Amino acid sequence: MSRHELERQLERDRQRVEGYLQMRLSQEESVPPLLSEAMQYAVLSGGKRIRPFLVLESCRAVGGRETEALPAAAAVELIHSYSLVHDDLPAIDNDEFRRGRPTCHKVFGEAIAILCGDALQALAFEILSTDLIRQGVSTERALDCVRELARAAGPTALVGGQVLDLLGEKREGGERNEAAVRAIHEGKTAALIRACCRMGGIIGGAAPSLLAHLGNYGYWLGLAFQIQDDLLDITGDPEKLGKTARKDMAQKKLTYPSILGLEGARQRAEEACTRALEALRPLGEKGVLLAALAQFVIERQQ
Amino acid sequence: MSRHELERQLERDRQRVEGYLQMRLSQEESVPPLLSEAMQYAVLSGGKRIRPFLVLESCRAVGGRETEALPAAAAVELIHSYSLVHDDLPAIDNDEFRRGRPTCHKVFGEAIAILCGDALQALAFEILSTDLIRQGVSTERALDCVRELARAAGPTALVGGQVLDLLGEKREGGERNEAAVRAIHEGKTAALIRACCRMGGIIGGAAPSLLAHLGNYGYWLGLAFQIQDDLLDITGDPEKLGKTARKDMAQKKLTYPSILGLEGARQRAEEACTRALEALRPLGEKGVLLAALAQFVIERQQ
Numbered sequence: 001m002s003r004h005e006l007e008r009q010l011e012r013d014r015q016r017v018e019g020y021l022q023m024r025l026s027q028e029e030s031v032p033p034l035l036s037e038a039m040q041y042a043v044l045s046g047g048k049r050i051r052p053f054l055v056l057e058s059c060r061a062v063g064g065r066e067t068e069a070l071p072a073a074a075a076v077e078l079i080h081s082y083s084l085v086h087d088d089l090p091a092i093d094n095d096e097f098r099r100g101r102p103t104c105h106k107v108f109g110e111a112i113a114i115l116c117g118d119a120l121q122a123l124a125f126e127i128l129s130t131d132l133i134r135q136g137v138s139t140e141r142a143l144d145c146v147r148e149l150a151r152a153a154g155p156t157a158l159v160g161g162q163v164l165d166l167l168g169e170k171r172e173g174g175e176r177n178e179a180a181v182r183a184i185h186e187g188k189t190a191a192l193i194r195a196c197c198r199m200g201g202i203i204g205g206a207a208p209s210l211l212a213h214l215g216n217y218g219y220w221l222g223l224a225f226q227i228q229d230d231l232l233d234i235t236g237d238p239e240k241l242g243k244t245a246r247k248d249m250a251q252k253k254l255t256y257p258s259i260l261g262l263e264g265a266r267q268r269a270e271e272a273c274t275r276a277l278e279a280l281r282p283l284g285e286k287g288v289l290l291a292a293l294a295q296f297v298i299e300r301q302q
Numbered sequence: 303m304s305r306h307e308l309e310r311q312l313e314r315d316r317q318r319v320e321g322y323l324q325m326r327l328s329q330e331e332s333v334p335p336l337l338s339e340a341m342q343y344a345v346l347s348g349g350k351r352i353r354p355f356l357v358l359e360s361c362r363a364v365g366g367r368e369t370e371a372l373p374a375a376a377a378v379e380l381i382h383s384y385s386l387v388h389d390d391l392p393a394i395d396n397d398e399f400r401r402g403r404p405t406c407h408k409v410f411g412e413a414i415a416i417l418c419g420d421a422l423q424a425l426a427f428e429i430l431s432t433d434l435i436r437q438g439v440s441t442e443r444a445l446d447c448v449r450e451l452a453r454a455a456g457p458t459a460l461v462g463g464q465v466l467d468l469l470g471e472k473r474e475g476g477e478r479n480e481a482a483v484r485a486i487h488e489g490k491t492a493a494l495i496r497a498c499c500r501m502g503g504i505i506g507g508a509a510p511s512l513l514a515h516l517g518n519y520g521y522w523l524g525l526a527f528q529i530q531d532d533l534l535d536i537t538g539d540p541e542k543l544g545k546t547a548r549k550d551m552a553q554k555k556l557t558y559p560s561i562l563g564l565e566g567a568r569q570r571a572e573e574a575c576t577r578a579l580e581a582l583r584p585l586g587e588k589g590v591l592l593a594a595l596a597q598f599v600i601e602r603q604q
Contacts, residue, residue, distance in 0.1 A: 030462065031462055032462050034465060035461065091412035111393045115468075122456035126449065143431055143445045146448050154428055155333040155334075155425060160334050160337060163336060163337045
């Protein structure tokens with residue numbers, strides 16, 4: 001039942017966020033057309049939009065108004081999209097396909113892809129500082145959102161995780177153990193998903209203790225999500241994934257299955273899911289869709 | 303007299319901002335060491351720090367406290383530094399030297415250079431949203447600064463200008479005329495320098511009309527600065543410049559001298575300087591160092 005409801009809500013939120021992103025990515029006449037085209041290509045590419053859903057649902061779960069959270073949902077998707085564009089570059093992961101289409105640099109060239117990512121990151125912060133206020137969010141809460149997103153996107157989190165991932169691949173990063181792979185996944189995935197939940201909570205006016213619970217949920221959900229991603233790289237169907245499979249192994253990436261084996265990694269994903277569900281308890285019935293998402297994340301096949 | 307005073311103030315501010323940047327770039331233990339090293343290399347490279355000076359001096363000129371403006375001065379230098387790291391990449395300008403040293407990607411490789419730039423941009427917004435408040439700036443003013451910097455760093459300004467520059471070079475951007483080169487310089491340089499002056503004014507509590515004057519000053523100063531940069535590429539001493547000279551011509555870049563000749567470009571730089579000085583009039587004596595900087599910018603030989 002809640003699974004069906006989750007799917008309906010994911011779809012409604014996806015449409016709402018894509019409409020907002022589409023509007024925001026095409027409204028500025030002074031953006032060079034080629035850059036604007038690259039930004040739209042990178043962002044409007046049919047992802048599941050789980051991060052925006054988490055912002056909106058966390059806001060709703062604490063009794064906030066989803067319209068107020070919409071700019072934060074869009075901003076986090078811009079950060080996620082920019083990080084994919086840069087990760088796919090030849091100098092980093094060298095990926096040619098993403099979500100079933102050629103990657104940004106394959107279509108627009110490396111220079112535009114680098115600049116497109118840079119512009120998406122800046123636009124995320126412009127949207128937080130401008131649009132949230134326009135939707136009626138207080139200055140205080142808007143600035144709290146800037147702080148959450150900037151920290152999650154920065155050198156201690158998103159970018160730091162990407163660097164650890166690169167070094168792990170080249171075996172220059174020291175130990176190949178569970179702590180090392182967890183540090184990568186925390187940075188690359190869990191920190192931003194945690195920030196989604198906290199931003200939704202902040203905009204919805206959650207008390208600090210509830211915010212901490214939402215943050216913990218996001219952290220464990222993010223970890224479960226990334227471990228499942230590692231598993232799908234090995235067991236998934238490339239056509240469903242829309243990207244090159246078995247790349248992690250080919251690149252000798254540091255992943256949960258590479259350290260713990262398939263069964264060990266599955267166990268860790270389930271443990272993370274359990275921790276995510278525990279963190280939701282204080283929300284009671286309000287957390288039902290967030291809980292359904294945690295289940296969905298470890299059962300997904302794409 | 304004011305020239306001597308300007309040089310003393312530039313040097314004092316340079317030291318203060320570099321101390322702040324040094325502290326901010328080394329305080330986080332959870333940044334991967336290689337990333338931290340690359341960020342410090344990119345930022346602590348002995349530039350003139352004109353942008354931070356403009357933030358601090360604009361704040362002082364409207365009667366604000368410079369300690370409050372220090373985080374904004376650091377943030378704008380992080381944005382400037384990240385943009386240089388990315389512009390120097392092989393896929394963009396392919397520069398091997400910057401400020402007399404090998405560029406970031408020559409030392410750390412392309413992947414780390416891309417990620418280093420990404421991290422510096424995120425850190426700029428983290429500093430605005432965290433450190434300004436810590437220094438006693440109001441939430442309202444801090445959020446205004448986020449908005450100024452995000453807009454100046456985004457697709458309508460800094461990144462847009464870089465894209466136009468790339469397209470101009472490849473002669474894919476349509477017309478090669480003065481309007482086209484001005485659009486490049488507005489985006490690449492003038493927008494960020496304008497934002498410096500406005501952020502300093504915001505933090506210092508300037509009224510909207512004064513803020514507009516400071517913004518105009520910054521715009522024209524930025525334009526003068528970039529035209530002078532075009533000129534120095536042709537007439538400058540490579541050793542003093544610390545970077546490869548005659549590169550614009552070799553790359554067939556769209557510059558003021560390429561459109562108007564050396565004399566025409568010099569005239570435009572002087573006109574821009576005059577407009578900058580005019581914008582300062584409402585500040586009276588308080589604007590003396592900003593005025594001296596405008597003079598300095600068009601007389602500089604490096």
